Amino acid sequence: xxxxxxxxxxxxxxxxxxxxxxxxxxxxxxxxxxxxxxxxxxxxxxxxxxxxxxxxxxxxxxxxxxxxxxxxxxxxxxxxxxxxxxxxxxxxxxxxxxxxxxxxxxxxxxxxxxxxxxxxxxxxxxxxxxxxxxxxxxxxxxxxxxxxxxxxxxxxxxxxxxxxxxxxxxxxxxxxxxxxxxxxxxxxxxxxxxxxxxxxxxxxxxxxxxxxxxxxxxxxxxxxxxxxxxxxxxxxxxxxxxxxxxxxxxxxxxxxxxxxxxxxxxxxxxxxxxxxxxxxxxxxxxxxxxxxxxxxxxxxxxxxxxxxxxxxxxxxxxxxxxxxxxxxxxxxxxxxxxxxxxxxxxxxxxxxxxxxxxxxxxxxxxxxxxxxxxxxxxxxxxxxxxxxxxxxxxxxxxxxxxxxx
Numbered sequence: 001x002x003x004x005x006x007x008x009x010x011x012x013x014x015x016x017x018x019x020x021x022x023x024x025x026x027x028x029x030x031x032x033x034x035x036x037x038x039x040x041x042x043x044x045x046x047x048x049x050x051x052x053x054x055x056x057x058x059x060x061x062x063x064x065x066x067x068x069x070x071x072x073x074x075x076x077x078x079x080x081x082x083x084x085x086x087x088x089x090x091x092x093x094x095x096x097x098x099x100x101x102x103x104x105x106x107x108x109x110x111x112x113x114x115x116x117x118x119x120x121x122x123x124x125x126x127x128x129x130x131x132x133x134x135x136x137x138x139x140x141x142x143x144x145x146x147x148x149x150x151x152x153x154x155x156x157x158x159x160x161x162x163x164x165x166x167x168x169x170x171x172x173x174x175x176x177x178x179x180x181x182x183x184x185x186x187x188x189x190x191x192x193x194x195x196x197x198x199x200x201x202x203x204x205x206x207x208x209x210x211x212x213x214x215x216x217x218x219x220x221x222x223x224x225x226x227x228x229x230x231x232x233x234x235x236x237x238x239x240x241x242x243x244x245x246x247x248x249x250x251x252x253x254x255x256x257x258x259x260x261x262x263x264x265x266x267x268x269x270x271x272x273x274x275x276x277x278x279x280x281x282x283x284x285x286x287x288x289x290x291x292x293x294x295x296x297x298x299x300x301x302x303x304x305x306x307x308x309x310x311x312x313x314x315x316x317x318x319x320x321x322x323x324x325x326x327x328x329x330x331x332x333x334x335x336x337x338x339x340x341x342x343x344x345x346x347x348x349x350x351x352x353x354x355x356x357x358x359x360x361x362x363x364x365x366x367x368x369x370x371x372x373x374x375x376x377x378x379x380x381x382x383x384x385x386x387x388x389x390x391x392x393x394x395x396x397x398x399x400x401x402x403x404x405x
Contacts, residue, residue: 003125003166004029007039007135007157011174012231013077014044023084025172025234026130030090035125037164039135039157040081042073063108067137067147071097074134074153082132092130095121098145102138102156110149113138113156116163125164133160151212158215162222169219169226170238171211176230177239178203178210180404181256185392188405192254193237196244199254202347202381206257216241244349252357253348253402256395260342260388262292263316264373266308267323269333272298279330280307283322289315293343293376293385304333308374310385313339341373342391345383346398358382364401370394 006026013019022040029036050070054061078094085092100121104111124131135153140146148155154171161169176191178200183189195203197220204213210228219226219241229238270276277296284291293310311319316339323335351357361382365372370393374385386394399405 001033001035003035003037003164005037005039005157005161005164005166005169006172007153007169008041008172008231009153009174010041010044010047012172013040013042013081016080018231019043019077019080020084022172022231023081023088023090025231026085027088027090028234030130036130037121037125037160037166038081038130038132039153039160040074040077040132041135041153043077046073046076064144067108068145070147071134071137071145074136078132078134082130085130085132090130091128092132093124094132094134095124096134097137097156098139098143100133102133102159104138104140104146104148108140108144108146111138111140111146113148113159116159118163121160121164151215154212154215155218158218158222158224158226161224162218166224169224171226171228172231172234173210173228174231175210175228176233176236177228178208178241178255180254181395181399182258186256186396186399188396188399190404192239194240194242194247195254196247196349197241198244198380199347199349200241202345202378203255203257206343206345206347206381206383207259208255208257210239211241247349249348249350251348251403252350252354253346253398253404254350255347256398256402256404257345257347258342258391258395260391261313262310262341262343262385263313263319264308264310264338264341264385265316265319265323266306266336267330267332267334268306268336269304270307271331272303272305276305276330277307279326280323281309283326284311284319287318287322289319289322293374293383295374295376307332310341310343310374338373340388341385342388342394343383343385344391344394344398345381346402347381348402349380351382352379360401361398364397365394368393368397370397 082092082094103115135156179189226241295308298305
C-alpha cells in the first residue's frame with residue numbers, strides 16, 4: 001500500500017466548513033487505498049491573532065514562549081481535522097511535533113528540522129490510521145517546543161515525506177498548481193504540468209507564492225516529488241515538481257516571475273582598490289541585510305567605480321544609515337537610492353542549451369520602451385530591474401515573447 005503525505009495550508013482550513021471539505025478529500029484518497037499522513041497549518045488569521053496577542057503582553061516576548069504560543073494554532077487544526085475524520089468513519093489521530101518527535105536545531109522562531117522519528121507514525125499508518133500532524137513545529141534539543149519559521153508547514157510536509165519514504169508529497173493550496181506567471185496580472189497565464197526543482201526554487205525565490213524556497217530546496221536534496229494541487233478542485237492534476245531529468249522540455253522558458261519589494265542602491269565614485277567590495281557588503285551582512293543583484297562599472301580614466309546592488313525595500317533605511325556612516329571608510333562620492341523598482345525574471349532549464357535568450361528578452365522589453373536598470377543571470381534565470389510602473393507590461397510582454405500564452 002502506497003504512502004502519501006498531504007499538506008493543507010491556512011486557506012484550505014480557514015474555517016469549519018473548509019476543514020470538513022479537507023476531510024472529504026482525505027476520505028476519498030483513503031478509499032483509493034493510500035496510507036495517509038497529513039500536515040496542517042493554522043486556520044487563516046489565527047497565527048496573526050496570536051502574534052498580536054504576544055505584542056499586547058510584551059514588546060520583548062520570550063522566544064521560547066512565543067514558539068509555544070504560535071504552535072497552538074496548528075495544534076487546534078490537527079485536533080479538529082482528526083475529530084472530523086473520525087466522525088466520517090475513518091480511523092485517525094493527531095500527533096504533535098514533540099510526540100513524534102520532529103527534532104529541530106537552531107534559534108527559536110526560526111528552527112530547522114534535523115530528524116523525524118517515523119516509528120510511531122508508521123505503526124499508526126500500518127494500523128490503518130490517518131495521522132494528522134500540525135506543521136510548523138518540532139522539539140528542540142533542549143526539549144522545548146520550537147517553530148520552523150516562514151513556510152514551516154511546507155518544510156514539515158517534505159521532511160515527513162522523506163522520513164516515511166512516501167511515494168509523494170501533495171501540497172494543497174487555493175490555486176490549481178504552479179502557473180507560468182501570476183494569473184492576476186496576466187490573463188494568458190497557464191498551469192505548468194511539470195517543473196524541475198531548480199526552476200521551482202528560482203520561481204519561489206523570485207516571488208511565486210505557491211511554496212517557500214527552503215521547502216523546495218529540502219525536497220530537491222531528498223528527492224521528494226511534490227504535487228501542488230487545489231483544495232477546491234482536488235480532482236484536477238495540479239503541478240508536479242520533480243527532478244529535471246524526468247521532464248521533456250518543449251519550451252525554452254518555463255515561467256516569468258517578478259517582485260515588487262526591491263530597492264536599488266548605488267555608490268558613486270568608489271575608489272577602485274582591493275577590499276572595497278568587502279568594506280561595502282560586510283557591514284550589510286552583519287545586519288542580516290540580503291543583497292541580490294550586484295553590478296560594478298569601472299572608469300578607466302578616473303580609476304573609480306560605481307557599485308549598484310539591490311536589497312529588499314524594507315531594508316533601505318537601515319542600509320542608507322549603515323553606508324552613510326561609512327562614507328569616509330569606504331571612500332565614495334555619493335550614495336543614491338531608488339525604491340520604485342521591480343525585478344522581472346525569466347526562468348527555464350531550456351535556456352541552458354538555447355542561444356539568444358538574453359537578446360530575445362532585452363529586445364522584447366525594448367519594443368515596449370521599457371528601460372533596463374540592472375541585469376543579473378544564472379544558468380536557468382535572467383533577471384532585470386526596471387521602473388515599477390512597467391511591471392505588468394513587462395510580465396505580459398515576456399510571457400508572449402517566449403510563447404507562454
